Amino acid sequence: MMPxxxxxxxxxxxHSVLFLLFAAAACSCAVAVVLADNVVRxxxxxxxxxxxxxxxxxxxxAEFVGAMQLMIYVGGTLVLLxxxxxxxxxxxxxxxxxxxxxxxxxxxxxxxxLAVLLQAAFRVESWRRPALAAEPAPTxxxxxxxxxxxxxxxxxxxxxxxxxxxxxxxPFEIVSVHLLVVLVGAAYLARAKRRRTxxxxxxxxxxVVPDAAAGAWERPGAAGVxx
Amino acid sequence: xxxxxxxxxxGVGVPLLAGLxxxxxxxxxxxxxxxxxxxxxxxxxxxxxNALGVLMGIELVLNGANVNFVAFSSPYxxxxxxxxxxxxxxxIALFVILLAAAEAAVALAIxxxxxxxxxxxxxDRAEDLKG
Numbered sequence: 001m002m003p004x005x006x007x008x009x010x011x012x013x014x015h016s017v018l019f020l021l022f023a024a025a026a027c028s029c030a031v032a033v034v035l036a037d038n039v040v041r042x043x044x045x046x047x048x049x050x051x052x053x054x055x056x057x058x059x060x061x062a063e064f065v066g067a068m069q070l071m072i073y074v075g076g077t078l079v080l081l082x083x084x085x086x087x088x089x090x091x092x093x094x095x096x097x098x099x100x101x102x103x104x105x106x107x108x109x110x111x112x113x114l115a116v117l118l119q120a121a122f123r124v125e126s127w128r129r130p131a132l133a134a135e136p137a138p139t140x141x142x143x144x145x146x147x148x149x150x151x152x153x154x155x156x157x158x159x160x161x162x163x164x165x166x167x168x169x170x171p172f173e174i175v176s177v178h179l180l181v182v183l184v185g186a187a188y189l190a191r192a193k194r195r196r197t198x199x200x201x202x203x204x205x206x207x208v209v210p211d212a213a214a215g216a217w218e219r220p221g222a223a224g225v226x227x
Numbered sequence: 228x229x230x231x232x233x234x235x236x237x238g239v240g241v242p243l244l245a246g247l248x249x250x251x252x253x254x255x256x257x258x259x260x261x262x263x264x265x266x267x268x269x270x271x272x273x274x275x276x277n278a279l280g281v282l283m284g285i286e287l288v289l290n291g292a293n294v295n296f297v298a299f300s301s302p303y304x305x306x307x308x309x310x311x312x313x314x315x316x317x318x319i320a321l322f323v324i325l326l327a328a329a330e331a332a333v334a335l336a337i338x339x340x341x342x343x344x345x346x347x348x349x350x351d352r353a354e355d356l357k358g
């Protein structure tokens with residue numbers, strides 16, 4: 001048995017095995033997000049899919065991006081999404097069914113899109129040629145320096161070695177200000193709203209607005225009137 | 228492992244798996260994963276009636292694009308003659324992650340607002356602007 005087993009075992013590329021593992025996890029969980037009806041399960045499958053994608057990033061040698069994927073995406077964005085799910089998961093909204101006709105139509109459109117994308121992926125011949133030997137280089141320092149505007153990484157193929165290459169200081173600043181503005185805007189949008197009451201000078205204690213009688217929830221039609 | 232070797236010796240469909248296990252990973256492998264994630268995201272966006280489901284579809288689409296960026300920037304996946312994105316792809320992937328975080332925050336705020344006003348998260352009920 002052993003001589004039969006030994007050569008194929010030596011021929012197995014463990015990088016490929018790990019890639020197949022993470023790729024199967026990412027793809028199957030992404031499909032499970034589509035197929036699941038329960039929104040809580042969808043969130044759970046999405047967490048698994050994004051974590052497996054972080055594993056793919058590690059395997060591609062992008063360890064800084066993989067770590068950021070785990071910390072920001074899985075640890076931040078999806079926790080935010082799970083909070084949203086918890087806040088809105090009242091009994092009738094946990095699973096909203098889609099009609100069967102829509103499902104069939106979406107499946108056909110998705111299959112067509114997937115066919116086009118796969119054909120494009122296998123079209124270019126150089127994309128199917130893996131590198132034979134690449135020296136491992138840590139990417140955290142070059143990325144950090146590039147975000148500060150200084151490039152210390154090796155230039156990409158085809159670039160002359162003495163060419164001036166732009167860093168990413170300006171996009172970094174734009175993104176940070178953008179993130180600040182967006183978070184302020186999100187906090188403003190999602191704040192707890194106070195009912196507009198008349199000025200307290202005019203109506204001192206005579207008319208108490210019947211807040212509790214109106215109820216915390218509006219009727220669906222009254223949304224535009226309120227603000 | 229034993230099963231793989233045995234099936235590879237006298238199997239028909241399994242040589243494909245054996246070839247996948249022994250061949251090194253190239254960019255095309257990553258592009259397939261990115262295509263599947265992208266397609267799942269698009270179908271999820273089109274199909275889900277829950278607003279949070281649509282958000283999850285957007286996350287999947289962005290993630291599929293990120294997989295492609297990282298694959299094109301990786302030095303491990305492309306032959307020496309091919310042009311690689313270098314570090315640029317990884318930096319762009321980082322920006323995509325940050326913008327996805329921002330987009331999720333705003334979209335979640337809008338969803339919660341919609342939920343407060345309409346007492347539902349079914350986006351088919353968002354028809355106030357229908358003429």
